[in-house]
Amino acid sequence: MVFPFSVRWMLCPEGQLPPGAPVQVLIATSKRKFRHAVDRNRVKRLTRECYRRQKAPLAGLLADSGSSLLLAVNYVHHDILAYGTLYGKMEKLLAVLADDIQRSLSHNNQV
Numbered sequence: 001m002v003f004p005f006s007v008r009w010m011l012c013p014e015g016q017l018p019p020g021a022p023v024q025v026l027i028a029t030s031k032r033k034f035r036h037a038v039d040r041n042r043v044k045r046l047t048r049e050c051y052r053r054q055k056a057p058l059a060g061l062l063a064d065s066g067s068s069l070l071l072a073v074n075y076v077h078h079d080i081l082a083y084g085t086l087y088g089k090m091e092k093l094l095a096v097l098a099d100d101i102q103r104s105l106s107h108n109n110q111v
Contacts, residue, residue, distance in 0.1 A: 002093040004077030004086075005047075009097065011104060012068040022062040022069065025051060029075040043075050046083055050090035058094055058101075065105050071097075 001007040027044050034040045051073070062069055073093075081089075 001096055002089055004075055004081060004089060005093050006074040006076050007093065007097065008072040008074075009101075010070045011101065012070060016068060022059050022067075023055065024068075024070050026070075026072040027051070027075075028072070033076070033078050034080075039080060043080055046080075046086050047073060047075055047090070050083070050087045051094075053087070054091055054094055058098055061098055061101060067105065069101070 025048075027047050029040050029043045031040065034043065058069075
């Protein structure tokens with residue numbers, strides 16, 4: 001969706017995820033891109049931190065709609081980007097994702 005991230009997501013009706021958890025996130029990176037576990041763990045840690053600091057608007061959108069979200073974020077770049085760059089990319093990714101979810105929710109309400 002937003003380079004260096006590839007995203008898959010699925011909306012779930014309320015009650016399918018544990019209470020108090022509007023979003024469940026899976027963060028992954030390829031062993032082909034990063035041979036050493038230290039590098040894979042660093043990428044996942046940076047990505048998790050970027051998501052954690054910016055998740056509030058997404059959680060608010062889901063709470064208002066009464067839905068839950070399953071989110072899979074895959075890091076697809078072959079280098080470890082700086083935290084500032086990843087933070088900006090995650091911000092853009094979450095904005096695009098919120099727009100897609102809003103569109104999906106409004107479409108489901110019309111049908």
